Amino acid sequence: MKPWPALLLLPLLVSPLHAADIRFVTWRDTQGYLEPLIADFEAHNPDLKIVRDVGPHSSTEFHDLLAQKFRNRDREMDVFFMDVIWPAEFASAGWALPLDRFFPREAQKKFLPATIRANTYAGAIYGVPLFVDAGLLYYRKDLLQKYKLSPPRTWPELVEQAKTIVAGEKHAGLTGFSGQFKQYEGLVCNMMEYILSNNGDLWDETRLSGALRFPAAQEAARFVRDRIIGEIAHRGVLAYQEPESLALFSEGRAVFHRNWPYAWAEANDAHKSKIAGQVGMTTLPAFPGGSSAAALGGWQLGISRYSRRPELAWHFVEFMTRAETQRRIALQTGRGMAREAVYRDPEVLEKYPQFRMQLAVSMRAVPRPTTPVYVPLSNIMQRYFSTAISARDSDIDRLARHADREMDRVLDLLRPRAAR
Amino acid sequence: MKRADRAAVWFVLPSLFLVALFSIYPICASVRLGFYRTILMLPWLGEKFVGLENYADLATDAVALQSLGVTLLFVGASATMEVLVGAGMALLLNESFRGRGLVRAAVLVPWAIPTVVSSQMWRYIFNYRYGLFNFLVFGRDTSRYIAPLAEPWLARAAIIFADVWKTSSFAALIVLAGLQTIPDELYEAAEVDGAGAWQKLRRITLPLLKPALLLALLFRTIDAFKVFDLVFVMTQGGPADATNVLQFYGYKKIFAEGMIGYGSAIAVGVFLISLALALLYIRLIGARVLEPGAAR
Numbered sequence: 001m002k003p004w005p006a007l008l009l010l011p012l013l014v015s016p017l018h019a020a021d022i023r024f025v026t027w028r029d030t031q032g033y034l035e036p037l038i039a040d041f042e043a044h045n046p047d048l049k050i051v052r053d054v055g056p057h058s059s060t061e062f063h064d065l066l067a068q069k070f071r072n073r074d075r076e077m078d079v080f081f082m083d084v085i086w087p088a089e090f091a092s093a094g095w096a097l098p099l100d101r102f103f104p105r106e107a108q109k110k111f112l113p114a115t116i117r118a119n120t121y122a123g124a125i126y127g128v129p130l131f132v133d134a135g136l137l138y139y140r141k142d143l144l145q146k147y148k149l150s151p152p153r154t155w156p157e158l159v160e161q162a163k164t165i166v167a168g169e170k171h172a173g174l175t176g177f178s179g180q181f182k183q184y185e186g187l188v189c190n191m192m193e194y195i196l197s198n199n200g201d202l203w204d205e206t207r208l209s210g211a212l213r214f215p216a217a218q219e220a221a222r223f224v225r226d227r228i229i230g231e232i233a234h235r236g237v238l239a240y241q242e243p244e245s246l247a248l249f250s251e252g253r254a255v256f257h258r259n260w261p262y263a264w265a266e267a268n269d270a271h272k273s274k275i276a277g278q279v280g281m282t283t284l285p286a287f288p289g290g291s292s293a294a295a296l297g298g299w300q301l302g303i304s305r306y307s308r309r310p311e312l313a314w315h316f317v318e319f320m321t322r323a324e325t326q327r328r329i330a331l332q333t334g335r336g337m338a339r340e341a342v343y344r345d346p347e348v349l350e351k352y353p354q355f356r357m358q359l360a361v362s363m364r365a366v367p368r369p370t371t372p373v374y375v376p377l378s379n380i381m382q383r384y385f386s387t388a389i390s391a392r393d394s395d396i397d398r399l400a401r402h403a404d405r406e407m408d409r410v411l412d413l414l415r416p417r418a419a420r
Numbered sequence: 421m422k423r424a425d426r427a428a429v430w431f432v433l434p435s436l437f438l439v440a441l442f443s444i445y446p447i448c449a450s451v452r453l454g455f456y457r458t459i460l461m462l463p464w465l466g467e468k469f470v471g472l473e474n475y476a477d478l479a480t481d482a483v484a485l486q487s488l489g490v491t492l493l494f495v496g497a498s499a500t501m502e503v504l505v506g507a508g509m510a511l512l513l514n515e516s517f518r519g520r521g522l523v524r525a526a527v528l529v530p531w532a533i534p535t536v537v538s539s540q541m542w543r544y545i546f547n548y549r550y551g552l553f554n555f556l557v558f559g560r561d562t563s564r565y566i567a568p569l570a571e572p573w574l575a576r577a578a579i580i581f582a583d584v585w586k587t588s589s590f591a592a593l594i595v596l597a598g599l600q601t602i603p604d605e606l607y608e609a610a611e612v613d614g615a616g617a618w619q620k621l622r623r624i625t626l627p628l629l630k631p632a633l634l635l636a637l638l639f640r641t642i643d644a645f646k647v648f649d650l651v652f653v654m655t656q657g658g659p660a661d662a663t664n665v666l667q668f669y670g671y672k673k674i675f676a677e678g679m680i681g682y683g684s685a686i687a688v689g690v691f692l693i694s695l696a697l698a699l700l701y702i703r704l705i706g707a708r709v710l711e712p713g714a715a716r
Contacts, residue, residue, distance in 0.1 A: 061656070064676045071460065071675070093461045093678065172563035182570075183658030236548040238659050239570035247549065372461040376677040383483065383661055390572065390660040402482065413462055 020309060022316050025053045025069070025080040027062065031262075031333045041319050048312060058241060059083045059185045063375065070095040073306045078313040082127050082302040083185070084118045084367065085374050090302065091121035092372035097303040098124040102314045110323070115338045118367050119300055126302060128321040129338030130329075133260040133297030134358070134365035135193050138267060140255050141280040143169070151282045155194065155223060158256055158285050162232040165255050176232025178245040178254040181224075183386035186241055188368060188378055189295035190258060191385045194220035196293035196366060197286035202381065203369050203407065208414055210407030212384060213400040220287070221396050225389040232256075238390055250275060258284065260297060261358055265334030281354055283361055296365035298338065330355075336362055373410050380406045447691060453684035460678030474685035483661065484669060484686065491665045493576065494647060498583040499640040503633060505584060506591025511625075513592065514599045531589040539653035542582040543569070546654075569655055572662030579650050579663055587643070591636040598632025599625070631705055638701040645694050666690050 029035065038050045053076075055062045063086060069077050070093070082090065090096035103125055108116045115129035137158075139151055143165050152158035162176025180186035192202055200216030203209065211217060229235065233254075237245060242259060246266060249257035250273035257263070270276040283292045301317045303310050319325060326337040330348050336358055342348055343359040369377060384403035388394050457470045478484050513524050530538065545552045548567035558564045568574040606624050615623065648667040651657060657664035657672070667690060674683030 058656075060676070064672075067460075067678065068675050089461045092463070094463060172561075183660065184656065234548075234567075236565075236567035236570055239548065239567045244549070375461075376679070379672065379677060386658055387660040390570075413459065413465065 020047065020312055021049050021051045022078045022309070022313055023051050023053055023076050024316070025055055025066065025077050027057055027081065028054050031265075031335075033329050033332045037320065037325060037328070041316060044319075045315070048315070050316065053077070055081075057243065063185075066090075070304070070306070074304075075306050075308055077304050078307040078309065079316055080302055080304065082300045084115070084133075084296060084298045084300070085185075085370075085378070087119045087126045087300070087302070088121045088370050089372045089374055091124065091126045095305055096126040097305050097307065097310055098126060099128065099303065099314070099317075100124055102318070103128055110340060111338045112340055112362060114296055114363070114365060114367065115298060115300070118296065118298070118370065121370075121372075127300030128302075128317055129298060129300045130321050130326065131299040132336045132338045132362050132365075133262075133299075134294040134336065134361045135189060135258060135284055135297075136261060136263075136294065136358075136361065137282050137284045138249060138257040138259060138263060139280045139282070140165075140252075140275065140278055142275075142278040143255055144280065151280060152256075152285050154288050155197070155285045156227070156288070159227045159232055162255050166232070173253050175234045175248070175254050177228055177256045177258075178233060178237055178240065178248045179228075179258040180241055180245055181229065181233075181237045181386075181389060182239050182241055183382050184241060185378060185382070187385050188381050189297060191221065191224065191381070192295050192366070192368065193258070193284055193293050194224055194287075197284065197290045198223075199287075199290045203377070203411075205369065208408075208411040210380075210404030210411075212381070212407075213397070213404045218396050218400050221385065221388045221400070223287075225392070225394065225396070229389055230392065238386075261336040262333060264352070264354060281357075283357075294361050294365045296362075296367045298336075300338075371411075371414065373413060376410045377407055380410070450684045450687045450691070453680055454688045456681045458680040460680065470681070474682050475689075477682065478685050478689060483664070484666070486661060487664045487666050487669045490576070490661075490663060491645065491647070491667075494580060494583075494665060495641055495644040498580045498587075498644050498647075499637055501580070501584045502588045502591045502640050503595075503636050505588040506593075506636060507595050507629075507633065509588060509592035510595035510599055511621075513596055527589045527592060529589075530586045533586070535586065535649040536653055538586050539582060539650045542578065542585075543654045546578050570659050572660055575655050575659055575662050579647075579654055582650055582654065583644065583647065587640065591640055594636040594639065595629065595632050598629050598635075602628045634701065634705045638698065638705070641697055641701070642694050645690060645697070 024038075026034065034052075038052070042049060055065045062081070063083065066077075066080055066082075066086075070090075082096070087096065091098070108125065111129050112132055115132050116125070119125050119127040119129060137151070144151065144161070147161075147165055147168060149161050149164070152161050159176070166174055166176050179190050181190060188202075195202065195212075195217045198216045198220045200214060200220060201211045202217075204211050212221075229238065234248075236248075240248075242263075245254075245257065246259055246263050248254050249259075249263075250267050252274045257267075264279065264281055267273050267279045268276045284294055286292045301320055303313045303317060307313050321338075323339055323341055326339045326342050327345055327348060329335065330337045330342050330345075331351060334352050336355075337343075340359075343355050349355055368374065371377070380403055384399055388396050388399050454474055455469060455471060457465070457468045457473070459465055509527055513520065513527065544550075546568040548554065548565055548570070551568075553568060554562075554565040566574075568578050602625065606628075607620055610620050610624060646667055647665050648671065651663050651665050651668045652671075655663040657668050666686060670683045670686035670690065672683075673679045673686060677683075
């Protein structure tokens with residue numbers, strides 16, 4: 001008997017015999033990797049069917065959708081994508097299932113340490129990392145070469161280079177910079193990269209207090225308002241999330257672009273981009289005296305506490321995050337993956353040489369505040385940043401002090417009972 | 421008579437039950453929740469009774485006050501314009517001309533589209549790169565394109581405009597109904613007396629239309645106060661909180677931040693303001709108008 005028919009029977013032996021649906025809350029898969037993976041999983045597990053529930057692209061809106069499902073104790077959700085900032089909250093609220101029995105320490109060691117830290121709350125693990133993101137600077141290689149410029153190391157340098165190129169090109173519609181400055185979660189990522197690279201911070205973790213009012217943080221906000229938005233970016237970026245800002249860059253209408261690793265493959269895809277082959281990528285600039293800071297982003301898979309079949313759900317999560325799957329996704333999409341081995345894979349490195357540099361950036365990427373009250377903090381910060389950079393004459397000092405007071409009030413909830 | 425009354429009670433009972441289930445119960449539940457501090461992400465804090473603390477916080481919450489201002493602006497601008505545009509539409513539709521049936525049906529189309537769908541449409545229209553708005557204003561000169569939803573005042577104008585586009589026809593329906601209760605004899609008598617079109621409008625139509633106009637204003641004001649879906653789809657409260665209406669702020673507090681008590685206090689606030697407005701209008705219109713057969 002040939003071995004393969006027996007292998008086909010294997011899944012029948014290891015999984016329960018009744019057919020079951022696993023409900024997976026995900027986003028729209030614009031890169032086309034999800035469908036084949038799910039088809040593969042279903043082919044290996046004929047008794048399981050993955051039912052996809054597609055949520056909004058914006059992380060903020062996706063969060064609100066999940067929170068609503070949890071609040072309703074929705075049993076129709078088993079597996080869900082989780083942004084790197086949610087595990088503390090979902091764990092504290094009792095919404096995400098602790099996965100330690102499925103995902104022991106030994107298995108966790110294969111992942112980038114920052115991603116495991118982000119998924120750990122009070123000593124237990126709540127998600128299995130899949131994608132890891134870190135902010136990167138993209139630039140037009142051809143344009144920088146034409147003006148004999150090397151990629152900027154500081155933010156002021158970036159502004160000057162952008163101005164030189166835009167003035168020299170005389171191409172209507174060319175702007176200097178595109179990033180994500182809409183009032184949403186991505187705004188916090190963008191702004192923290194300016195603030196941290198100026199030796200500032202968003203909060204003081206030990207004192208449980210906001211840190212936006214300090215000079216370094218204020219200076220960074222002022223720089224974004226006056227020089228990035230004021231001088232080199234189109235004001236349209238104030239309404240942009242990732243797809244819109246990347247589209248602008250891919251159309252050849254921005255010299256510099258801040259985005260996550262996925263933008264590399266998109267901007268170099270000749271079907272979607274007018275600048276394929278002209279794209280450069282490097283670490284984000286810093287302010288003089290500071291060092292480059294990349295926000296840590298990324299997506300994990302979690303299992304709902306209200307899932308009726310956590311074992312089967314784990315079966316799917318394990319498949320989606322195993323080494324072979326992550327390697328496959330990396331090869332297809334060029335996105336940063338959470339397993340360290342992907343960055344050493346010869347085939348991946350041959351196709352995406354930038355993965356060497358990406359690993360270094362991802363290893364140093366800085367997480368946003370890890371706390372169960374991150375969402376209210378983020379809403380305060382989003383409000384502050386958006387107000388500070390949208391109006392040309394905003395009173396940044398007053399706004400920052402106010403934002404800090406609001407953050408302090410939320411953080412006070414975390415203090416031990418006696419101290420309150 | 422007595423027997424008819426008793427029968428009437430039975431006919432009213434099912435809808436009374438539905439009103440109790442879908443309006444009165446949620447209102448009472450929100451009022452109760454508003455007196456507690458319940459934070460979903462911090463379950464160990466428990467459900468603590470805090471009296472009026474949430475309301476005291478609300479009164480000093482700069483974001484809530486700014487949000488109230490945005491909401492009032494939205495309500496004032498959209499309700500006024502909707503009644504004006506609606507009245508114009510109604511006057512037109514009340515005339516007899518060829519194809520009137522078709523025009524009447526066409527006018528109702530925006531109102532029949534679910535708000536979420538029409539909001540999505542407006543979001544595309546106002547998109548900076550591929551929106552129709554920029555093309556109509558600036559033509560092919562893409563370098564002058566602006567992003568309406570990124571500018572605080574333009575974003576406010578955009579959601580007001582989208583609301584006027586959608587619900588003016590609702591106001592038109594009410595005004596049209598009012599127009600049709602005005603007896604033709606009055607106009608005939610006026611014509612005999614030598615009144616022109618303008619005089620007929622000012623001396624007959626408008627005074628007799630007042631109750632219908634106020635009624636349209638009442639419905640639109642209260643409905644506009646509850647605006648949520650337009651903001652949810654088009655701006656998510658941004659840019660810089662310029663379109664952060666109260667209902668959206670409360671939604672974010674409850675569903676995103678898990679602050680159940682505080683969010684409920686906001687909802688109760690919106691309810692009380694709508695209630696006050698409704699009572700004010702009813703006094704203004706006179707309770708008589710709302711009774712059956714009182715329209716004339």
